[in-house]
Amino acid sequence: MPQTSVLLILEGTYPFNGGGVSTWAHTLCNRVSNADFKLYSINASFEQKPKYELSKNISEVIQVPLWTPDEPYDYISYGEEYYKTVAKKEWTTSKIVEQKFVPLFRRLLSFIYSDNQEISELDEIFYELWLYFDDYDYKETIRNEQVWIAYRDTVSKFIVGERNPDSSLIDLTVGLRWIYRFLIPLAIVDLPKVDVAHLTLSGFPVIPALIANYKYGAKIILTEHGVFIRERLLAINSSEYPFFLKQLLIRFSEAVARLVYHKSEMIISVNKFNQKWEKWYGADPSKFKTIYNGIDPEIFKPGPKPAHLKNIPTVVAVARIFELKDILTMIRSCAVVKRSIPDIRYIVYGDDKAVPEYTETCLKLINELGLQENFKFMGNRNNPEELFLEGDISILTSISEGFPYTVIESLACGVPVVSTDVGGVKEALDESCGFTCKPKDAEEIGEKVVKLLLDETLRKEMAVKGRERILKNFTMNKFIAEYEDIYDNLKYPTKKQDKKEEAATLY
Structure with missing residues (x-):
C-alpha cells in the first residue's frame, strides 16, 4: 500500500531547533x-543545518526564513523556473497591484478588524491571494505605494475614537512590516504534491497548508x-507594544486561529485542556481527538544517580531558556529551598542562547539572590534519559504548556516531579507521583521541592507510581499507532469501514 504523503508544517522548532514540539x-x-x-x-533566520539526524521517512525539507x-x-x-521568477516581477506593475491586489488587501484588513466575521470569507480571501501570487511577485506587490495607501486608509478607520488612542507613523509602519512577514509563505507557491498538510500550531503557518489544500486537495489536520x-495573548499582553500594534496582532492572530479550526478535518490535542480554548475560537467539537505524547520506556528508565551528585540534594530541569518556561520563578524557588537546604543544587539543561536577553535577566537574578553555587545553566544536551537521573526530583515552572515531555520522561525514569499546573500537566501528573503548583508561585513551588527532598520514603513511593503510570498510559507504541491510523484513514477513508465489515463476516 502506498505511503501517505505528509507536509509537516512547523514554526521555530524541528528540525533546526530543540524543544518539546521538536x-x-x-x-x-x-x-x-x-x-x-x-x-x-518556518524560522526567524536562515538555518545552515538541522540539529537532528533526519529519518529516511523525510524526503524533503523546505525552509522558509521569515525575518532575514x-x-x-x-x-x-x-523550484520555480528562473524565467517565471523574472516574468512575475515584470508582470507586477502598479496598475496590476492597484486593480488586482489592493481590493483583496482591503478585504483582508477589514476582516481582521470586523466584529462580525464569517470565517469562510477569510478562506476565500486567502484562496484569491494564492491565485494572485501564483502570477505576480510578492515583494514587488507589497512594497508598492498603492498598498501602503490602502493599508493606511483602511486601518485608520479602526483606530479613531476614545477606545483607540492615536497611533504614530512608526506604529503603522511596523504593523505593515509584520503583515509583510506573516504572509511571506504566500510567495512560496511551488509546494510538493501531498495527501495531508499536518499543522503543529493554529497560527500563521496555516498558509502553506491552505496552498496544499487549494492546489492538490490536501486534507488539513492540526x-x-x-x-x-x-x-x-500571554505574550502580547505582557509586551510593551503600543495599543495599535497589540490590537493588530491580537485580531489577526484570532482570525487565523479560527481559520485553522475551520479548515482542519481533525483537531488533535496533546491534552484535554486545549479543547476548551479551541471551542472558544469556534472549533467544532466533533473534530476533536486527544493523543497524548508517548515515550519509549526502554530508553527512559530508572537508574542510579551519578556518583558526583550522590550526596547533593539535586533538582534537575530540561527546559529551553525563554519566557514561557518562566525560569525566573524557578530561580526564586531555589532561593526558597535554600532557606531549608543550604546545599541545594538546581541543574538546568536547555538552550540558553535562543533568547539572550532573557538569559541575561536570569543570570542577573541568580547573582542578586546569591545563588551562584546553587543554580546552574548547563546548556543543550542530547541525552535527556541520562539527565533526569541526575536529579532527586525534576521541576517545570512554565506558564503555558501542551503536554510536556519533561514530565512523562521524568516519571518514566522514576524521578518525581514538581510542576506548575498548566496545560495538560495534571493529565500526566497526579498526586501519586508528584506535585502541581500555581504558576509564578515561587514559595509554593519551593515548599513542595523541600517536602520531596526531605522525605526519602515519599520520593521512592512516587518514583514507583510514576513509572507505573507511564507504562499504563503514555508509551510510544500507543502514540505512533494512533497517528498511523489517522494517516491511513485520511488517504483511504473507507479502510476503517472495510476493516469493520471484514471483522463482522468472521462471526
Missing part, C-alpha cells in the same frame, strides 16, 4: 511507518501542543 516531530518522523514526510520549517534582511528566495531555491492563541 521531540514530538522527531519521534513521529522516525517511528511512523506509513508516511513520507516533507518538512515545511533579504527574501527567503534570495537564500533558497523553491496537532495543537500549547494553544497558539493563548500563548500569543
Whole structure:
C-alpha cells in the first residue's frame, strides 16, 4: 500500500531547533511507518543545518526564513523556473497591484478588524491571494505605494475614537512590516504534491497548508501542543507594544486561529485542556481527538544517580531558556529551598542562547539572590534519559504548556516531579507521583521541592507510581499507532469501514 504523503508544517522548532514540539516531530518522523514526510520549517533566520539526524521517512525539507534582511528566495531555491521568477516581477506593475491586489488587501484588513466575521470569507480571501501570487511577485506587490495607501486608509478607520488612542507613523509602519512577514509563505507557491498538510500550531503557518489544500486537495489536520492563541495573548499582553500594534496582532492572530479550526478535518490535542480554548475560537467539537505524547520506556528508565551528585540534594530541569518556561520563578524557588537546604543544587539543561536577553535577566537574578553555587545553566544536551537521573526530583515552572515531555520522561525514569499546573500537566501528573503548583508561585513551588527532598520514603513511593503510570498510559507504541491510523484513514477513508465489515463476516 502506498505511503501517505505528509507536509509537516512547523514554526521555530524541528528540525533546526530543540524543544518539546521538536521531540514530538522527531519521534513521529522516525517511528511512523506509513508516511513520507516533507518538512515545511518556518524560522526567524536562515538555518545552515538541522540539529537532528533526519529519518529516511523525510524526503524533503523546505525552509522558509521569515525575518532575514533579504527574501527567503534570495537564500533558497523553491523550484520555480528562473524565467517565471523574472516574468512575475515584470508582470507586477502598479496598475496590476492597484486593480488586482489592493481590493483583496482591503478585504483582508477589514476582516481582521470586523466584529462580525464569517470565517469562510477569510478562506476565500486567502484562496484569491494564492491565485494572485501564483502570477505576480510578492515583494514587488507589497512594497508598492498603492498598498501602503490602502493599508493606511483602511486601518485608520479602526483606530479613531476614545477606545483607540492615536497611533504614530512608526506604529503603522511596523504593523505593515509584520503583515509583510506573516504572509511571506504566500510567495512560496511551488509546494510538493501531498495527501495531508499536518499543522503543529493554529497560527500563521496555516498558509502553506491552505496552498496544499487549494492546489492538490490536501486534507488539513492540526496537532495543537500549547494553544497558539493563548500563548500569543500571554505574550502580547505582557509586551510593551503600543495599543495599535497589540490590537493588530491580537485580531489577526484570532482570525487565523479560527481559520485553522475551520479548515482542519481533525483537531488533535496533546491534552484535554486545549479543547476548551479551541471551542472558544469556534472549533467544532466533533473534530476533536486527544493523543497524548508517548515515550519509549526502554530508553527512559530508572537508574542510579551519578556518583558526583550522590550526596547533593539535586533538582534537575530540561527546559529551553525563554519566557514561557518562566525560569525566573524557578530561580526564586531555589532561593526558597535554600532557606531549608543550604546545599541545594538546581541543574538546568536547555538552550540558553535562543533568547539572550532573557538569559541575561536570569543570570542577573541568580547573582542578586546569591545563588551562584546553587543554580546552574548547563546548556543543550542530547541525552535527556541520562539527565533526569541526575536529579532527586525534576521541576517545570512554565506558564503555558501542551503536554510536556519533561514530565512523562521524568516519571518514566522514576524521578518525581514538581510542576506548575498548566496545560495538560495534571493529565500526566497526579498526586501519586508528584506535585502541581500555581504558576509564578515561587514559595509554593519551593515548599513542595523541600517536602520531596526531605522525605526519602515519599520520593521512592512516587518514583514507583510514576513509572507505573507511564507504562499504563503514555508509551510510544500507543502514540505512533494512533497517528498511523489517522494517516491511513485520511488517504483511504473507507479502510476503517472495510476493516469493520471484514471483522463482522468472521462471526
